[in-house]
Amino acid sequence: MKELDAFREIAGNPYAYAAQWKKKTGNKIVGYFCSYTIEEIIHAAGALPYRIFGTTEHIIRADAHLQAYCCSLVRGGLEDALAGKLGFLDGTVFPHTCDSIQRLSDIWRLNVGFPFHVDVILPVKLNSASARGYMTDVIRTFRADMEMALSRSIDDAMLAESIRLYNGIRAGIEEIYRMRSADPGIISGSDLYAIVKSAMVMDRRDLSVMLADIIARLKKKSPSKKKYRRLILAGGICTHPDIYPVLEKAGAAVVWDELCTGTRFFEGAVKESGDPVSALAERYAERINCPAKHASVDARGRNLVDIVKQHQAEGVVFLILKFCDPHSFDYPYLKEYLDRENIPSLLLELEEHTPPEGQLATRFESFIEML
Amino acid sequence: MLDDAVSKDPEEEKRKIKSVKRMKEIMTQYFIEAKTAKQHNKIVAWITSGGPVEPLIAMDIIPIYPENHGAMIGASHLGVQLCEIAEQMGYSRDLCSYARSDIAAAARQTGAIPGGLPPPDFLVCCNNICGTVVKWYEVLARFFNVPLFIYDTPFIHTEFSDAAKRYVKRQTYEYIAFLEERTGKKADRDRLTEVGRLSVQAMRIWQKVLDTGMHKPAPMTAFDAFFHLALIVTLRGTQVVIDYYTELLNELNDHIAQGIGMIPNEKYRLLWDNLPVWFKTRWLSEKFASHSAALVASTYTNAWCNVVDLIDESDLVGSLGIATSSIYINISIDRMLSELGGMIRKYDVDGLVMHSNRSCKPYSLGQYDIQKMVMKEFGIPSLIIEADQVDERNFSESQIETRIDAFMETIKAHKG
């Protein structure tokens, strides 16, 4: 489908896209790392929220600041910043998540030199009255910080509009996910990945128009005849799109996921009535949490089993970046929950580089045979 | 740890700290009480090392510290064995070795004390030290199937906001309500104030104990302090801690009066950063002593007293959260630098030794920047040792030895 080319291009070279966007619009760009960033507020202030996916190779400059036992997302992001590849950013926001990001924020603030740096010190605990109150306070402060940093005031009407736009985008991506679950041959894993990745870096109005177009076209497509073994991806962020074609070649398709660059990004709509800040607080506190936040001792495990059942998946592939503490701590119990239901799973611990295709293919093939 | 040295040398005998014996008795007594808690209808709670323990003491609950157990596991060389069990259970080798060894010890009912730690009736986890403890305690909560209270202390990058202060204060109330529910009795405010007072007093004496390191020669080193630390961690809020540290302080003051230093011929004074390498304290201590260098202070042992001024004794409930949130490891690296600067001046040190600890990311990431800033602002050299607190597989003795030797040459040249 040639309409996907635009997404493929943006996802393939997001830095070029961002630089061009800035030149064309004259607007500001705000970098961020994590799906707890309240993007609606950045967007309401007229700026482009830009998710940083740093390099996964040749990490040299970051070595002067970070030990080798730090995940590639943190190291690669810092590498690109120090190498001047993120020169289009006007500033960065750091929602509080894991220990590594927490320290990256300090190192970034002291070394990288963008015009502004905002820490959003969200609660870690999400399931108490005090935490909910604090969450709302933090979002209110973030709004004021953004107004100051971007020299724009954000009134409730602007915020409400941005919330509507984001709800639309999230619902659109969810719809594509559902179509793929119903008919995995309808769109390839790497194309859907290109859409999701673009959705975190491109102009959100353009995105919303392009999404609607893709959805309409996918609906018109005749069903694909191909049968796939149905898999779920679980873990943090997928920075290795190369795994999709390898999986597909091995006869399996990803039908759903539990990733920060996936369902954790689009699930949960923000209420469109009432006080927008409270509505935002509610969404970010209530959606299925990332493992760096605490909402319950086993919500993620139950949710994963539910996803598998809902999407009639036959197995789960865990993608965990090496040195990622939050995900590595959850892995044994998530696997145990799957084992209890006789759901097979495979763990891929990803280092900086994607493993060689041959090696991946062998692992996937033997896993898929076992299903 | 140095007390175990087999030596008949009278000079060495003089330097030894005799109070150590008493401390071992206190710890043994504490573990006996904890292990027999059920027989005495006492409740046991597991709590993180930086957590607000005072309400537990005030409500007669026995606090157990898995991290302290982790340290004991490391010191008794059980780390690798337990970490490997955790790895077989699916926990990555890159996770905190306290967490790995404790999770394995709980699953196998073993560890540094016979039969392992007494199982908890509930868990209290405060994330002022790291995000790891939240994940670790979630594991424990599932394993023991007991309630978990998380005391969430927002990280301090550039400021401690009013909203965050309100948040921690509200949590203190939620925490007390949680304890009331678990114990089925009301918290006694007077008793809480009393425990708060004892806790503050213990922290102040602990600070004085550490301050003896200002003396030249220093009557004890950071390696001794790592050992004596156990009481302020596990039993603060009780009288026994105060009595013990008073005794220790007297002994150290005695040594000062007689001009006895912990290491012979102290010529160089160094500051230690991060957790100890528990399985190598003796070796490291002797290695530095062979260069006439004393580790006279550490950021780690300091963490249990440097926020004492933030506690308002007349309003423990109101101030506990603020103090708990402000500890060394819950602040940005630039704030750490200013605390380090204070210690560099106070203890008059010639160099900084940083343990880059694979287990502890919040303590270790950022050290490279701190190292550069320390050189720039205070003009003192520093050494980074890549190691681990418990997992001996992450320690290369020959490599570290070479680095220490080279570093000491720099220090000698620098000091002239």
Ligand code: SF4
């Ligand atoms: S991958 Fe893990 S360690 Fe890395 S930034 Fe994300 S949560 Fe943190």
Ligand code: SF4
């Ligand atoms: S060593 Fe570090 S990561 Fe491990 S529990 Fe202690 S503070 Fe947390």
